[in-house]
Amino acid sequence: MAASDQLTIRRPDDWHVHLRDGDMLRLVAPYTARQFARAIIMPNLAPPVTTAEAAGAYRRRILDALPEGASFLPLMTCYLTDETDAQALEEGFLDGVFTAAKLYPAGATTNSAAGVTDINKLDPVFERMAKIGMPLLLHGEVTDPEVDVFDREAVFIERVLEPLLARVPGLKAVLEHITTGDAVDYVNAKAGSLGATITAHHLIINRNALFEGGMRPHNYCLPVAKRETHRLALRGAAISGAPWFFLGTDSAPHPIADKECDCGCAGIFTAPAALELYAQVFDEEGALDNLEGFASVFGAEFYGLPLNEGTVTLARGSAPDAGDGGVQPFHVGRDLNWRILDNPEERR
Ligand code: DOR
Ligand code: ZN
Numbered sequence: 001m002a003a004s005d006q007l008t009i010r011r012p013d014d015w016h017v018h019l020r021d022g023d024m025l026r027l028v029a030p031y032t033a034r035q036f037a038r039a040i041i042m043p044n045l046a047p048p049v050t051t052a053e054a055a056g057a058y059r060r061r062i063l064d065a066l067p068e069g070a071s072f073l074p075l076m077t078c079y080l081t082d083e084t085d086a087q088a089l090e091e092g093f094l095d096g097v098f099t100a101a102k103l104y105p106a107g108a109t110t111n112s113a114a115g116v117t118d119i120n121k122l123d124p125v126f127e128r129m130a131k132i133g134m135p136l137l138l139h140g141e142v143t144d145p146e147v148d149v150f151d152r153e154a155v156f157i158e159r160v161l162e163p164l165l166a167r168v169p170g171l172k173a174v175l176e177h178i179t180t181g182d183a184v185d186y187v188n189a190k191a192g193s194l195g196a197t198i199t200a201h202h203l204i205i206n207r208n209a210l211f212e213g214g215m216r217p218h219n220y221c222l223p224v225a226k227r228e229t230h231r232l233a234l235r236g237a238a239i240s241g242a243p244w245f246f247l248g249t250d251s252a253p254h255p256i257a258d259k260e261c262d263c264g265c266a267g268i269f270t271a272p273a274a275l276e277l278y279a280q281v282f283d284e285e286g287a288l289d290n291l292e293g294f295a296s297v298f299g300a301e302f303y304g305l306p307l308n309e310g311t312v313t314l315a316r317g318s319a320p321d322a323g324d325g326g327v328q329p330f331h332v333g334r335d336l337n338w339r340i341l342d343n344p345e346e347r348r
Contacts (some may be wrong), residue, residue, distance in 0.1 A: 005315060005316040006313055006314065006315045006316075006341075006347065006348060007279065007288055007291070007313065007314045007338075008311045008312070008314075008347070009291060009292040009295060009311060009312060010292055010296040010297065010307060010308055010311055010312075011036070011037040011308040011309070011311060012035065012037070012275060012308075012312065013036050013037055013038045013247070013295075013296065013300060013308065014035070014036040014038075014039040014247060014248060014249050014251075014274065015039070015040045015197050015247060015248040015299040015303075016039075016040055016042065016137070016177060016197045016199075016248030016249065016250050017032055017039045017040065017041060017042065017248075017249055017250070017251050017271065018041075018044070018250070018251060018252040018253065018267070019032065019039075019041055019042075019062055019065075019074075020045070020253060021045050021058070021061065024253060024255075024327075025061060025062065025065045026065045027253075027325045027327065028251070028253050028269070028271055028327070029065040029066055029072075030065070030066060030067050030070070031251075031271035031272045031274075032072070032251070032271050032274075033066050033067070033070045033071075033072035034070075034342075035274055036072070036274075036275075037071065037072065037073065037308040037310070038072070038073040038074075038075055038305075038308070039072070039074060040075045040077060040099065040137070040248070041058070041059075041062065041074045041075060041076055041077060042077065042102060043055070043076070043078060043079035043102055044079060044102075044104065044109075044111040044112060045058070045111065046111050047114070048081075048111060048114050049076070049077070049078065049079050050078065050079050050081055050114075051078075051088070051092070052088070052091065052095060055076040055077075055078065055092065055097050055098060056076075056097050058076065059074050059076050062074045075099035075100070076097055076098055076099060077098060077099060077100045077101060077102045078092060078098045078100075078101040078102065079101075079102055079104070079114070080101050080103045080104075080115070080122065080125065081114050081115065081116065082116060082117055082118070082122075084122065084125050085125075086124050086125045086127075086128035087128075089101060089125060089128065089129070089134070090128055090132055090134075093134045094132070098134070099135070099303065100134060100135040100136070100137050100174075100303075101125075101129065101134060101135075101137065102139070103115070103122075103136060103138050104116065105139060105141065105142065105143050106143065107143045108139050108143050108222070109139060109141075109222040109266055110222075110252070110254075110265055110266055110267060115139075119164065123168065126164070126167075126168045126171055127168055129171060130168050130169070130171040133304070134172070135173065135174055135302075135303060136172065136173045136174070137173075137174045137176055138161065138174065138175050138176055139176060139177075139222075140156045140157065140161060140176065140178070140183070140223070141153050141156050142155045142156045149224060150207070150224065150227075152223065153178070153179055153180050153182065153183055154183070157175075157182060157183060157186050161175065161186075162186075165193075172193075172302075173193075173194050174194070174196065174197060174302070175187060175194060175195070175196045175197075176196075176197050176250070177197055177198070177199050177223060177248060177250045178197070178202075178234065178237075179202050179223040179224070179225065179226050179230060179234070180226055180230045180233070181229060181230050181233030181234075183196060184196075184233045184234065184237040185233075187245070188237070188242065188244075190244070191244070192243070192244055194244065195245075195246065195299075195302045196237075196245055197245075197246060197247065197248025197250070197299075198234055198237065198238050198245055198247070198248065199221075199250045199268075199270070200249060200270050200274055200277035200278050200281065201221065201225070201250075201268045201270055201277075201330055202225060202234055203231065203234055203235055203277075203278070203281045204231075204277065204281065204334075205219055205225050205231070206225055206227055206228045206230070206231045207224065207225045207226055207227055208228075209225060210224070210225065217260050217264040218259055218268065218328045218330070219268065220264060220266055220268075221250070221252065221266050221267055221268045222266040222267075224266075235281065235285060238278075238281070238294055239281075239282055239285045239287035239290050239294070240290075241290050241293055243293065243297075243298040243301060243302070244302065245294065245298065246294055246295075246299035246302065247278060247294055247295045247299060248299075249270050249271060249274045250268070250270075251268070251269055251270045251271035251274060252266070252268060252269065253271070253327045254267050254269075254327070255326050255327060256326050256327065256328055257326075259328065269327050269328065269329050269330060270329070271329075272329045272331065273319045273330075273331040273336060275295065275314065275338075275340060276314065276319045276331070276336050276339060276340065277331060277336065278291065278294070278295060279314050279338040280336055280337060280338055282294075283337070283338065312340060313340070313346075313347045314338045314341070315338070315339060315341050315346065316337055316338060317337070317338070317339050318335070318336060319331065319336035319338065319339040
């Protein structure tokens, strides 16, 4: 196999993932741990992870769900509510339990009912986070039912994010799972003070995928995929080499029965082949040289964490159809032409 048919990069991290709990955790955590050295773990369990004690216990359950010998570090987040106490949050951060805090506008998405109802009221918390350098991770959508669902991210930037960053200078924020050219332009304009994660699925599908020959619940997530111009803008951002854009899968598994029903859950499950999906996109764009920065360097640098030791090798060739257990992985039925080499002897 020619050298260009293999790609070896520093071990990557996933800066946004949902691992759930219980049986689902045991099913999905090994996929993420196989690909990524670390991941930012979303706290939207039921009930949500709002205290350092709960986060510590959840971290232990995650580690218990990993296969023998796995080397994977879960980075825990605190779910912000109207009641979050700045002092307790700071202690959880300084103790090394919390890596970041996650803001869900109340009602924006799965298990966000306990989220923040009035973001202005949390300014003391944000000011404390700015002071201690604790990252704020944002689900960037307004919940106003008057706003069209496809416009909720762009309106969030204008109505919520820009005023917040003006009120709290120095706040280290990440706009999660961006889906629009508006977000790309805004994050670029901030030139480094604001980070953004980009999912594999938003680089691959546009909103037509929701209605391809009928309703396609497994392509439904929040923020919902937008029109093609936005997908192209996201691709441009991901491959650009701008260090404020980095990998965050937002892999969000739901049982098939909770997707294929009258009111299906939002969430796309990409964990079994996440890195392969990104590699395919970068390859299609002729930008494989920029995959390592996006997947393995920029996020760590933004968070101020060391880069991972070790490497992972991808090779051209179809990816395995892994994933079952009553959850539908995104890659199944798609032609994937990269796979991770588990066997070091295949590396060249
Ligand atoms: O599609 C999504 N699924 N978006 C979110 O923000 C939450 C996630 C989930 O937890 O299922
Ligand atoms: Zn998410």
